[in-house]
Amino acid sequence: MIVSVLLLVTLLPYLTLQASVDVGIVNGREARPHSRPYMVSIQRNNTHICGGFLVSEQFVMTAAHCFTQGEKLTVVVGAHDHNRGTRMDVKFYHIHPGYESLLNDIMLLQLHIKVKKSKKVNWISIPKKDKDIKAKTQCSVAGWGKTTTNGAASAKLLEVDVKIIDKKACQKDWEKTNISTSSMVCAGGRGGGFCQGDSGGPLVCNKVAVGVVSFNQQNNCDSPTVPNVYTKISKFLPWIKCIFGGVKQNLD
Known part of the structure; x- marks a missing residue:
């Protein structure tokens, strides 16, 4: 089931704790240019809408809610300023078949051509097996989104450190919304985190992408009461x- 971001936002006010799925980096810092060569800007009509990250030479991972059926997205790789980089077309949109509202919010974008590895462009590793990340593990998230709830987005890539939050504690914090966090990972920091425009970016722990930015408390990027x-x-x-x-089979 493919649901647009606008529809999701319309449905969410029925939750006791509202959540926002069109989620900049809050209380972060500018990343060293090209220190995260896997980061990509996902754009519609040459305008940044979501983050994403290279997981191979031909695939970008992002959030499923970043796509609206019938629209065309492009991917900008090798960018520190999302207005500058190499623009690439998307060949196929692989949306998880179980995607619905906040559940299974993951998508793979298959690029028309393979990227060439360089100092500015490279992919990041993902986990090799399913296991939990220990609570309090130091991780980071990066993006080009808003820096405050009602603020402006950043043209340059920002980053912030966050810590993994125990999944049982996270489930309890979100239980009033009936959101199951079994296929999710929660993280927070001292007023730091993501906001509008960061959806689809990676949660990176020990140089491995372990999560995809999905949702936060609606209209409260600055001081959320839930992870x-x-x-x-x-x-x-x-x-x-x-x-x-x-894809490999089709190429053989």
Whole structure:
């Protein structure tokens, strides 16, 4: 089921704790240019709408809610300023078949051509097996989104450190919304996290992308009372391997 971001936002006010799925980096810092060569800007009509990250020479991982059926997205790789970089067309949109509202919020964009590895462009590793990330593990998130709830987005890539939050504690914090966090990972920091425009970016722990920016508390990027939530990549390894395998088979 493919649901647009606008529809999701319309449905969410029925939750006791509202969540926002069109989620800049809050209380962060400018990343060293090209220190995260896997980062990509996902754009519609040459305008940044979401983050994403290279996981191979031909695939970008992002959030499923970044796509609206019938629209065309492009990917900008090798950018520090999202207005400058190499623009690439998307060949196929692989949306998780179980995607619905906040669940299974993951998508693979298959590029028309393979990227060439360089100092500015490279892919990042993802988990090799499904396992939990220990609570209090130091991680980071990056993006080009808003820097405050009602602020402006950043043209240059920003980053911030966050810590993994125990999944039981996260489930309890979000339980009033009936959101299950079993296929999600939660993280937070001292007023730091993501905001509008960061959706689809990676949660990186020990140089491995373990999560995809999914949703946070609506209209409260600055001081949320519940943790930021990411899609847990390791839960989707069978699906990811199936997509990769299918493409390889077609090329052979």
